[in-house]
Amino acid sequence: MATLAMPAQADGEVNIYSYRQPDLIKPLLDAFTEKTGVTTNVLFLDKGLEEKIEAEGANSPADLIFTVDIGRLSNAKAKGITQAVENETVNANIPAQYRDSEGHWFGLTTRGRVVYASKDRVEQDTITYEELADPKWKGKICIRSGQHVYNLALFASMVAHHGEAEAEKWLTGLKNNLARKPDGNDRAQAKAIFAGECDLGIGNTYYVGLMQNNEKEPEQKDWANAMKVLFPNSGDRGTHVNISGMALAKHSPNKDNALKLMEFLASPEGQEIYAEQVFEYPIAPGSEASDIVKGFGEIKPDTLPLEEIAKNRKTASELVDKTGFQDGPAS
Numbered sequence: 001m002a003t004l005a006m007p008a009q010a011d012g013e014v015n016i017y018s019y020r021q022p023d024l025i026k027p028l029l030d031a032f033t034e035k036t037g038v039t040t041n042v043l044f045l046d047k048g049l050e051e052k053i054e055a056e057g058a059n060s061p062a063d064l065i066f067t068v069d070i071g072r073l074s075n076a077k078a079k080g081i082t083q084a085v086e087n088e089t090v091n092a093n094i095p096a097q098y099r100d101s102e103g104h105w106f107g108l109t110t111r112g113r114v115v116y117a118s119k120d121r122v123e124q125d126t127i128t129y130e131e132l133a134d135p136k137w138k139g140k141i142c143i144r145s146g147q148h149v150y151n152l153a154l155f156a157s158m159v160a161h162h163g164e165a166e167a168e169k170w171l172t173g174l175k176n177n178l179a180r181k182p183d184g185n186d187r188a189q190a191k192a193i194f195a196g197e198c199d200l201g202i203g204n205t206y207y208v209g210l211m212q213n214n215e216k217e218p219e220q221k222d223w224a225n226a227m228k229v230l231f232p233n234s235g236d237r238g239t240h241v242n243i244s245g246m247a248l249a250k251h252s253p254n255k256d257n258a259l260k261l262m263e264f265l266a267s268p269e270g271q272e273i274y275a276e277q278v279f280e281y282p283i284a285p286g287s288e289a290s291d292i293v294k295g296f297g298e299i300k301p302d303t304l305p306l307e308e309i310a311k312n313r314k315t316a317s318e319l320v321d322k323t324g325f326q327d328g329p330a331s
Contacts, residue, residue, distance in 0.1 A: 013039045014257040017049050018066040020244070020278075025066065028274045032264045038257045053081040053249060062249040063258035071149040073105040073245050074310040082247040087259060093266040093284040097305040098243055107243035107306070108265055109280035112299050113154045114239060115230040116201040116208075118193050127230045129158065129240070132200070133173025139329065141177045142189045142198035146320040150186070150204060150242065155316035156309045157240045157302065164315055172323045181328030187211060187220065194226040204242075205229065205299070209279025209292050229296045238302040242309075244280060 018025065022044050029040040043062075045052065050072070053062050065076055076082050077100065084103040091099070098107030115127050132141060144151065159167040179198040184191075189201030190211060211224035231239045246265060252258050264270045271282035276290045281299065288294075320326065 012037065012257070013041060014254050014261050015061045015063045016040060016042045016066050016261075017053060017062045017064070017249070018042050018044050019046070019049055019068060019072065020044075020066055024278050025274070027277055028265070028270060031273050032261055032270070035264065036260055038260060040261070050076050050079050050081060054079050058251050060249060060251050061253060063252040063254045064261060065247040065249055066244075067246075068244045069149045069242055070153055070245075070306045070310050071313055073100075073243075073247060074307075074313075076247055077102075077104040081250050083250045083252070085248050085259070085262065087262065089263045090266045093268070093271075095283060097303055098245075098283060101307060105245050105247040106262070106266065107245045107283060108271060109244045109275050109278065109282055110241040110301060111244070111280045112205040112231060112239045112241050112301070113150060113202065114205055114296075115232055116190055116193055116203050116227045117230050118199045119226060119228050121196075121199045122228075125228070125230065126234065127232050128236070129154070129232045130170065132177065132202075133170045135173075135177070137177040137200060139177065139179050140199040141174065142179050142192045142201045143174075143182050144185055144189065144202075145182045146171075146325040147317060151202070152313050152316045152320075153242050153309050154202070154240050155319065156312035157304055159312040159315050159319070160304055160308045161237065164319070167316070168319050168323060171319050171325060175323055175325045175327075176329055178329045182326055187223065190220075190223040190227055194223045201227070205281075205293070205296055206279040208296060209290075212292065213279075231297060231299050233302070234298075234300050237304075238300040240304075241281075241299070241301045243306065244274075244278070 022042055033039055053060050082104045086103055090106055094106050158170055186203035186207045189203050192198050193201050208224055208229060211220040214220040233239055246262060248258055268284045268287035271284045271287045275282040279293055281289050
């Protein structure tokens with residue numbers, strides 16, 4: 001769904017195709033316009049963004065792709081709708097593990113894929129992803145679809161760290177510990193913990209902030225308050241993180257302005273504005289997370305390059321099918 005009509009080409013403008021909700025990025029883009037005088041136009045889509053740009057071809061007005069998850073960014077590159085960027089400012093602010101080695105996409109903020117744990121029923125304050133397969137959690141864990149991009153990235157990280165065979169054993173163990181078939185979104189896992197349907201859930205950090213501050217559906221505050229955030233593997237390799245990110249469109253008609261926006265988005269100033277709005281972690285040196293995000297606890301990010309995760313997503317998806325993960329626990 002588009003939020004406004006897109007001008008074809010115009011000086012002093014940059015056109016953004018976005019999977020992120022307009023209200024989440026508006027403060028960031030307003031700050032950019034105030035700083036540079038360059039106007040931004042946003043086309044929001046909830047699906048089919050890559051296919052739209054692909055179909056538009058050389059006539060596409062898209063300058064910048066704005067999205068989340070390494071799967072979507074790597075897919076955009078694979079479809080040939082992005083172009084390489086070699087920019088000193090962007091490279092200086094975005095660590096290599098959150099950049100495509102050929103410059104086709106860049107991370108802006110990170111979000112941890114963490115464990116939501118019942119405050120009342122889970123005593124421990126530390127956990128590992130590997131432990132989620134321990135039989136002591138049988139019937140205690142809730143999770144969204146194993147084929148969702150967020151879980152595929154997590155499962156791909158397990159393949160990267162342990163190999164395919166061990167990852168399959170782990171995924172089978174996790175499946176056996178599920179309280180129900182994989183269902184709902186990340187907020188639904190928090191709701192299930194609040195309702196006593198499970199003790200642990202797997203979800204992204206930023207949903208905790210969104211639930212804690214949800215005035216439209218205040219019952220979500222109760223869901224968030226019923227659980228605590230556990231950062232898996234804080235004692236060893238660190239917690240799996242994914243990114244929100246950007247890519248320069250292949251046929252960008254306003255390339256100079258798009259690069260200005262990329263530099264602003266990668267700056268500590270831009271990232272702190274964005275991170276405050278979406279409850280994620282800025283990654284530029286010198287930038288800080290919001291007080292709400294700091295309240296989740298300290299995160300130690302896994303240093304595994306996201307390119308490695310992208311390479312293993314197909315294997316992870318195949319393991320979800322092979323283990324019958326979507327069927328839920330056997331009994």
